Amino acid sequence: MQRITIAIDDDLAAELDAHMEATGAASRSEAIRDLVRRGLSGRPGAPADAGCFAVVSCAVDQSVRNLAQRVPQGRLDRHDQTISALSVPxxxxxxxxxxxxxxxxxxxxxxxxxxxLERGVMHGSLGLIPIAEDTSHHVHNQGPAHAHTHLRVKSGF
Known part of the structure; x- marks a missing residue:
């Protein structure tokens, strides 16, 4: 493990201390390591093959050449993954x-x-919700039992 020294202003140190209390981090070093990992990975603790729901949000400058067409086309290209989309002027x-x-x-x-990374896209944010798929056999109203898949939101990846 390497030791580094950083200098931060009093307001940022107070925010770090509040983050430590909120997350239960035992030390500033532990909190900073966690924040660095999250910042570098963009998907904290999530394996690439893990299932999830995701909320992708950003501000888009519609006047940037073809961006107003490329953003919806990107969703259409992923129609099998896109559940819903909202555009708010x-x-x-x-x-x-x-x-x-x-x-x-x-x-x-x-x-x-x-x-x-697209020119004209600002304030991008990705929120991930970990899920699992459980299969069970049960009956709906009448008839024989059948296999049915249910999604379950998990507390972490």
């Missing part, structure tokens, strides 16, 4: 784009990262 050229997706973390994160 903010001013004459900017909208907030929100997409709810389902799939594997690696696929969705790659889509989000490519979108966030």
């Amino acid at each position: 903010l001013d004459h050229t900017t909208s907030v784009e929100v997409t709810v997706m389902r799939g594997q973390v690696g696929d969705i994160a790659a889509y989000a990262e490519a979108l966030f």
Whole structure:
């Protein structure tokens, strides 16, 4: 393990201490390591092949050449992963784009990262919700029991 020294202002140190208390981190070093890992990975603790729901959101400058067509086309290209999409106009050229997706973390994160790198896309955010699929046999109303898959939201990856 390497030792590094950083200097931060008092306000940021207070925020770090509040983060430590909220997350239960035992030390500033532990909290900073966790924050660095999250910042570098873009998908904290999530294996690339893990199943998830995801919320991809960003502000889009619609006046940037072809961006207004490329963003919806990107969702159409992933129609099997896209559950819902919302576009909210903010001013004459900017909208907030929100997409709810389902799939594997690696696929969705790659889509989000490519979108966030587009010129004219600002304030990108990716929120991941870990899920598991459980199969059970049961009866709906009448008839024989059949296999049925249920999604279950997990507390972590």
